[in-house]
Amino acid sequence: MSENLKCAAKEIRKLTINCISSIGAGHIGGSMSIVDVLTALYCSEMNIDPQDPKKEGRDRLVVSKGHAGPAVYATLAYKGYFDKDELMTLNRYGTNLPSHCDMNKTIGVDMTTGSLGQGISCAVGMALASKIKQDNATIYCIIGDGESQEGQVWEAAMFASHKKLDNLILFLDKNNLQLDGYTKDVADCGNDALKWIANGFEVYSINGNDPYLCKETIKKAKVSNGKPHMIILNTVKGSGVKYFEDAKENSHSMPINEEIRVKSIAELDGE
Amino acid sequence: MEFRKILCSVLDKLMEQDERICVLDADLSKPNGTAKLYEKYPKRTFNAGIAEANMIGVAAGLKAYGMIPVVVTFTPFATRRVYDQIAVSVAYAKLPIIIIGTDPGITAELNGGTHMSFEDVALMRAIPTMKIYDAVDPRQLESALPKLIYSEQPVYIRMPRKERPDVFDEGYIFEEKADIVKEGTDASIIATGTMVYEAMEAAKQLELENINVEVISVNMIKPLDEKTILDSVKKTNKVVVCENNNLIGGLYEAICRLLIENHPVKVEGIGVKDQFGQVGKYSDLLKAYNMTPKDIVEAIKKQ
Numbered sequence: 001m002s003e004n005l006k007c008a009a010k011e012i013r014k015l016t017i018n019c020i021s022s023i024g025a026g027h028i029g030g031s032m033s034i035v036d037v038l039t040a041l042y043c044s045e046m047n048i049d050p051q052d053p054k055k056e057g058r059d060r061l062v063v064s065k066g067h068a069g070p071a072v073y074a075t076l077a078y079k080g081y082f083d084k085d086e087l088m089t090l091n092r093y094g095t096n097l098p099s100h101c102d103m104n105k106t107i108g109v110d111m112t113t114g115s116l117g118q119g120i121s122c123a124v125g126m127a128l129a130s131k132i133k134q135d136n137a138t139i140y141c142i143i144g145d146g147e148s149q150e151g152q153v154w155e156a157a158m159f160a161s162h163k164k165l166d167n168l169i170l171f172l173d174k175n176n177l178q179l180d181g182y183t184k185d186v187a188d189c190g191n192d193a194l195k196w197i198a199n200g201f202e203v204y205s206i207n208g209n210d211p212y213l214c215k216e217t218i219k220k221a222k223v224s225n226g227k228p229h230m231i232i233l234n235t236v237k238g239s240g241v242k243y244f245e246d247a248k249e250n251s252h253s254m255p256i257n258e259e260i261r262v263k264s265i266a267e268l269d270g271e
Numbered sequence: 272m273e274f275r276k277i278l279c280s281v282l283d284k285l286m287e288q289d290e291r292i293c294v295l296d297a298d299l300s301k302p303n304g305t306a307k308l309y310e311k312y313p314k315r316t317f318n319a320g321i322a323e324a325n326m327i328g329v330a331a332g333l334k335a336y337g338m339i340p341v342v343v344t345f346t347p348f349a350t351r352r353v354y355d356q357i358a359v360s361v362a363y364a365k366l367p368i369i370i371i372g373t374d375p376g377i378t379a380e381l382n383g384g385t386h387m388s389f390e391d392v393a394l395m396r397a398i399p400t401m402k403i404y405d406a407v408d409p410r411q412l413e414s415a416l417p418k419l420i421y422s423e424q425p426v427y428i429r430m431p432r433k434e435r436p437d438v439f440d441e442g443y444i445f446e447e448k449a450d451i452v453k454e455g456t457d458a459s460i461i462a463t464g465t466m467v468y469e470a471m472e473a474a475k476q477l478e479l480e481n482i483n484v485e486v487i488s489v490n491m492i493k494p495l496d497e498k499t500i501l502d503s504v505k506k507t508n509k510v511v512v513c514e515n516n517n518l519i520g521g522l523y524e525a526i527c528r529l530l531i532e533n534h535p536v537k538v539e540g541i542g543v544k545d546q547f548g549q550v551g552k553y554s555d556l557l558k559a560y561n562m563t564p565k566d567i568v569e570a571i572k573k574q
């Protein structure tokens with residue numbers, strides 16, 4: 001039952017790299033930084049069934065930073081939602097795996113995202129509906145630290161805490177980078193933890209690149225009542241492969257040729 | 272040459288000459304080519320972060336103080352994401368700014384449906400006083416930008432980021448009117464943006480069959496150069512309109528309206544027909560939405 005999450009995360013990282021390299025370039029940085037939380041969710045904490053992807057009362061995940069699609073697709077393929085070979089169709093004309101998450105194209109994707117700031121509100125709506133239906137689902141949502149500059153994120157935050165949506169667990173992928181550079185240089189968000197606390201959230205701050213820590217923290221958040229939850233994931237953009245990590249903001253979207261692919265996979269295997 | 276290189280070099284020149292010009296980005300200064308301006312003009316470049324609505328409001332505020340703000344982001348975030356801010360703080364408040372939307376229509380390519388705005392032209396057309404310029408090639412952009420930046424009305428500029436084939440010759444001078452890029456008598460192809468090149472390709476194919484079409488590049492989708500268009504249609508009585516966006520609310524409907532009021536003839540439309548975007552290369556998407564030169568040729572023959 002309890003899967004080795006470190007091994008699973010490693011496999012998902014490899015699939016993510018293969019997926020992006022199949023088209024030569026893509027959003028590797030923000031994909032790699034969330035692999036560990038995706039692993040904790042799909043391999044341990046979420047109430048889901050890959051054989052019955054639309055199961056009533058299932059937990060849902062909104063990846064509000066929709067450009068991390070490749071990591072989501074890799075995770076879903078790893079869990080058997082669809083064949084791993086399909087990962088090689090990323091971004092090809094007619095694919096089911098477009099650069100940004102699309103609930104109408106990809107089996108297992110719960111929300112269409114890609115215009116930053118929008119997904120979080122949709123997660124709040126799902127959490128509200130789950131309360132009405134009393135289906136005991138947990139709604140998860142991952143936002144980016146650059147994405148947090150969108151005003152809509154804070155509209156959603158206010159509303160979620162006003163409605164006491166304790167079935168909502170948010171993750172902030174705090175990799176300190178956005179497209180143009182470091183978030184602190186582009187448009188500093190200040191103290192995230194204090195902002196989320198001030199918005200009425202129960203806030204945790206952890207090493208987001210440790211799948212076991214992600215798992216334990218999710219477990220804690222699930223049993224705590226009365227407030228929505230924010231788990232700040234302190235992560236590294238491109239996490240897991242030195243070449244991507246060292247690229248800093250250039251890892252946001254970068255080319256992955258065959259040589260880099262082979263080296264990255266070897267590096268992950270050599271751990 | 273890439274459009275974004277021209278964008279950066281022209282803005283650089285203009286900012287050097289005119290201290291009122293400010294550039295605003297929303298975390299896309301690197302892909303849009305404006306990042307280089309930040310070092311040279313630290314006081315007049317602003318990265319608003321991923322907060323487009325705020326960026327438009329800030330630009331309107333800068334304008335209220337006599338500055339000349341130029342905002343740059345991908346087309347969906349430059350238009351639909353910030354529509355009310357443009358309608359109220361910019362247009363209604365009469366605080367005209369320059370809005371540059373990059374990678375219009377299918378030129379968004381692999382960014383896919385969420386980033387592929389087909390409705391931006393319709394949205395911006397519907398705002399009173401808004402001008403719309405759809406860049407044909409980098410050379411035209413180079414000549415157009417210095418003129419449009421001093422417009423007394425808000426301007427929406429749509430331009431690809433990367434390279435596209437040249438349509439205009441060296442020494443081309445942009446004016447806020449249509450250009451007849453090829454003269455002809457058998458039909459009028461009225462095109463905008465990247466579709467002008469596709470229209471010229473269609474014209475070449477038709478020439479082999481002794482069909483001699485006129486190709487008009489409208490340049491400004493709003494206001495339309497009605498005279499050039501009407502003069503051509505009165506001569507040919509056959510019209511195909513080509514645009515890289517939804518026909519609904521786009522150039523096609525603008526031309527239809529002009530012709531209904533002045534010279535009613537049947538008009539064929541080449542463009543996106545009430546569909547969403549998707550991932551794919553430019554050439555794949557041109558085929559997917561039936562916008563290839565071959566499709567244009569067939570539309571001419573149907574007329």
Ligand SMILES: Cc1ncc(C[n+]2csc(CCOP(=O)(O)OP(=O)(O)O)c2C)c(N)n1
Binds near residue numbers: 030067117145297
């Ligand atoms: C509304 C909107 N504006 C701009 C973009 C373009 N964009 C895609 S990803 C990105 C940077 C995201 O930074 P962050 O949220 O920190 O994500 P991560 O670092 O995890 O990749 C930008 C500006 C977008 N997708 N949506």
Ligand SMILES: [Mg+2]
Binds near residue numbers: 145173176178
């Ligand atoms: Mg980030």
